[in-house]
Amino acid sequence: MLKFLKSLIGSSPEKQVSLTFETLPVFLDEREKSARETLAADVQEQMLTIRNAEATLQLTVNNLKGADQDPETHPKIKSIAKNSLPLFIKAMNSSLAKELPEDPEEFYAAAVESVKGALNAVRGQGRYLMVAFPDEMKATKTGIDAVGREINVMTKSLGRYKETTARIGAVRAAYAALGDATNDIGHSYGKEERHRARVAEFTGRLDAIATETTHLQADPALASLDAERERCAGLTRERDDLLRHYASLTMTASHVFRKAEKIATRKHLSKEVHILKDVMEILSDHEVASAETVARVLDLACPVVQKMVDDGDILLKNKEERTVFSDTGKFSGVLCGMCTRYRGLEKNCRESEEGLLSHPIITRLRALEREKEQLEGMLVREEQGLAELLIWRQNLTNAVPGLQEDLVKKLEYMIGETVQFQMNEPGRG
Numbered sequence: 001m002l003k004f005l006k007s008l009i010g011s012s013p014e015k016q017v018s019l020t021f022e023t024l025p026v027f028l029d030e031r032e033k034s035a036r037e038t039l040a041a042d043v044q045e046q047m048l049t050i051r052n053a054e055a056t057l058q059l060t061v062n063n064l065k066g067a068d069q070d071p072e073t074h075p076k077i078k079s080i081a082k083n084s085l086p087l088f089i090k091a092m093n094s095s096l097a098k099e100l101p102e103d104p105e106e107f108y109a110a111a112v113e114s115v116k117g118a119l120n121a122v123r124g125q126g127r128y129l130m131v132a133f134p135d136e137m138k139a140t141k142t143g144i145d146a147v148g149r150e151i152n153v154m155t156k157s158l159g160r161y162k163e164t165t166a167r168i169g170a171v172r173a174a175y176a177a178l179g180d181a182t183n184d185i186g187h188s189y190g191k192e193e194r195h196r197a198r199v200a201e202f203t204g205r206l207d208a209i210a211t212e213t214t215h216l217q218a219d220p221a222l223a224s225l226d227a228e229r230e231r232c233a234g235l236t237r238e239r240d241d242l243l244r245h246y247a248s249l250t251m252t253a254s255h256v257f258r259k260a261e262k263i264a265t266r267k268h269l270s271k272e273v274h275i276l277k278d279v280m281e282i283l284s285d286h287e288v289a290s291a292e293t294v295a296r297v298l299d300l301a302c303p304v305v306q307k308m309v310d311d312g313d314i315l316l317k318n319k320e321e322r323t324v325f326s327d328t329g330k331f332s333g334v335l336c337g338m339c340t341r342y343r344g345l346e347k348n349c350r351e352s353e354e355g356l357l358s359h360p361i362i363t364r365l366r367a368l369e370r371e372k373e374q375l376e377g378m379l380v381r382e383e384q385g386l387a388e389l390l391i392w393r394q395n396l397t398n399a400v401p402g403l404q405e406d407l408v409k410k411l412e413y414m415i416g417e418t419v420q421f422q423m424n425e426p427g428r429g
Helices: 002-009 024-066 075-096 104-123 134-217 226-266 270-284 291-310 319-326 328-357 360-415
Strands: 016-020 418-422
Touching: 016 024, 016 360, 024 075, 024 104, 024 134, 075 104, 104 134, 134 360, 226 270, 226 291, 226 319, 226 328, 270 291, 291 319, 291 328, 319 328, 360 418
Parallel strands: 016 418
Antiparallel strands: none
C-alpha cells in the first residue's frame, strides 16, 4: 500500500539552481563572501583561545625572570641555566610578541610561525632549563601544546575554506574562458566588416583601373605611337646585330692577341706584354669602346702580332684569323666604324625609348599597372585574412558549447546541486 501511495505522489523534484551568464559574477562573489564568513565563524573560538593561550604563555615565560631554580639542581646545570634563561626568554618573546592579524588566513600563518618559534626556543635554549625550572617549563610546553591543538582545529576549517575557494576559482576560470570566447566572437564581426570593406575598396579600384586602361589603350593618340615603336624596335635589332658582329670580330682578334701575349711573356718582352694586355682588356670589355680608343690600341698591338706571324711564332689557324690579320689596317678601320655606328645606334635607341616612355598615355598606363600590382597583392592579403578570420571564428563558435558545459559542471561541483544555466548567443560586437 505504501509503495502504491509513493507511486501516486511521485518522488520529490531534484533541487535546481538557475543562473545566467550575467548574474554569475555576483553569485560567485556572494559564495566567496559566505565562505569567508563561515570560516570566520568556524575559527572565531580557536582564534580567541590562541590569543589567550599565547598571552598566558608569554606571562609564564616572563615569570621565569624571577623564578627560583630547583635547589637540588647540580651547580653546573644551574650555571648553564642562568646563562640560557635570558636567551630563552628573548627568543620566546620574539615569537609570542608578534601581533596576530584579524584575517583568519593571516592569523593562521602568524600563529603557526609563532608556535614554530616557541618550539625552537624550547628545543634550543629551553632544554637547559628543564631541570632548573621543571614546573615553569612544563607549563610552557603545556601552553605551546594548547596553541598547537587550536591550530590543528583551524587547519581543518581552513582546508574546507580552501577547497571551497578552489572550486569557486575553477568556476571563475571557466567563466572567464567562456566570456573571452564570446567576446572574441562578438568582436570578430567588426573585424570581418573591416576586412570586407577593404576587399570592396580594392576590388572597386581594380575595376576602375581596368576601365581606364581599356579606354587609354583605345585612345587614337596611342595608335600614332605604333610607327615609333616599330622604328625603336628596328633600331634595337640593328644595334644588337652590330654588337654580335663586333663581339665575333673582337673574340677572333683577342684569341690571337692572347697567343701573342704568351709568347711575349716567354721572351720577357715586357713592353709588348703591356700592349697586348691593354688591347685585350679594351676589346673584351662589356662596354663598346670609342673608335679612337680602339684605333689607338690596335695601332700598337697589330704590328707586334704581325711580326710574330712573319717570324713564324704564330700560325693563323683558320679563315677568320687570317682575314683579320691579313690586313690589320682594314680590320682596324672596320672595327672603329662599328664602334662609331654602335654608339650612334645606342643613342638613337635610348632617345626613342625615352620618347615612348615619356608619352602621357604610356606614362599613365605604367602608373596604372604599378598600382594594379600593389592592389592585387593587398587584395590577396585581405581575402586571406578574411578567410582565416572566418575559420577561426567558426572554430571558436564550435568550442563555446564545450566551454559552457565545462562551466556548468564546475558550478554543479561547487554548489552540489543541479544548475540550469542560460546565456545569450555570441552576437556582433
